[in-house]
Amino acid sequence: MDFVNGYLDAAVRFVEGYIDLDYSLWLWRLLTPLIITFLLPLVFVALIYISFITLFVYKLHRQVILQALISEPNFWDIGRKVVAAIWDAHGRIYHGYEVTGMENLPESGPALIVFYHGAIPIDMYYFLARxxxxxNRLVYTVGDRFLWKVPGWGLISDVFKVSPGTVQSxxxxxxxxxxxxxxxxxxxxxxxxxxxxxxxWRNRVGFAKVAIEAKVPIIPFFTQNVREGFRQIDFWSWLFVKIYNAxxxxxxxxxxxxxVKFRTYVGKAIEFDESLTPEQLTEKVxxxxxxxxxxxQRIPGSILKALLDRIPFKRKSN
Incomplete structure (x- = not known):
């Protein structure tokens, strides 16, 4: 214990040698009123934009929300509609979110949607809301098990039907x-x-086994610029791979x-073919x-060009 205390005392002396703690405290107390003076207006600006988003959501989806209130749905229907309306409004405002090929999604009946996973699957949140x-169809989703360690995720997963998923389930x-x-x-x-x-995909064929077991079509799904909205740091990849594998x-x-501009493309359905093995179906998808x-998608992706995609004029496909 004396050994540890000695190190702590040495550390304190080192800090004191480079930083005048009394002066720092005095400076902080002097600047606090000035900092608060600039922060408080930002709070009011945030409230104004929250009010705008609330009114925009009501204007955009009032019929859906009012219909949910008038009818007698199950307990979570209204909550899902409100949350979906908020996410849809956010997607429209922040990313100019669009969906192309919605007609490829069946009006009724089952289908397996297979999508490319961005750094954060925010495009999937927008798509589910849309x-x-x-x-008026709820898309069930398979999520990684680590998500259930995030506080609050349990309720979200229950309401929006997210589960770890096995082939059978x-x-x-x-x-x-x-x-x-x-x-x-x-x-x-x-x-x-x-x-x-x-x-x-690392040779994963589980989704193909699911489609074959359920005898359902598979619909490919991709969102343009999803990697330009969020990215990972480029260095130490080898280290993060080792940590993830462990x-x-x-x-x-x-x-x-x-x-950046997000535009989801829903591809044409790949119909069930009983002659295909899981490996063959995986390759086809x-x-x-x-x-x-x-x-x-522009390859390689460019954040700047993806931002320019927000400008409403015709651009050549890449």
């Missing part, structure tokens, strides 16, 4: 007539993908939140998803 508001969801979304790349693709938009916890830092990416 489908729920426009089609996913097949059951589809057999009951629901839509189900899976990213074969999962957290690994989210953490270690980059602006070249390569699929990192712990299955995403630890690679993410940066961004750039208001991967090829179609890569076609969507190559057709609609």
């Amino acid at each position: 489908v729920y508001l426009q089609r 996913c097949a059951t969801i589809l057999k009951e007539g629901h839509l189900l979304a899976i990213s074969p790349g999962g957290v690994y693709e989210a953490q270690f993908g980059n602006h070249n938009y390569e699929l990192l 712990t299955r916890i995403p630890v690679r830092p993410i940066y961004g939140g750039f208001p 991967a090829l179609q998803l890569e076609e969507l990416i190559n057709k609609h």
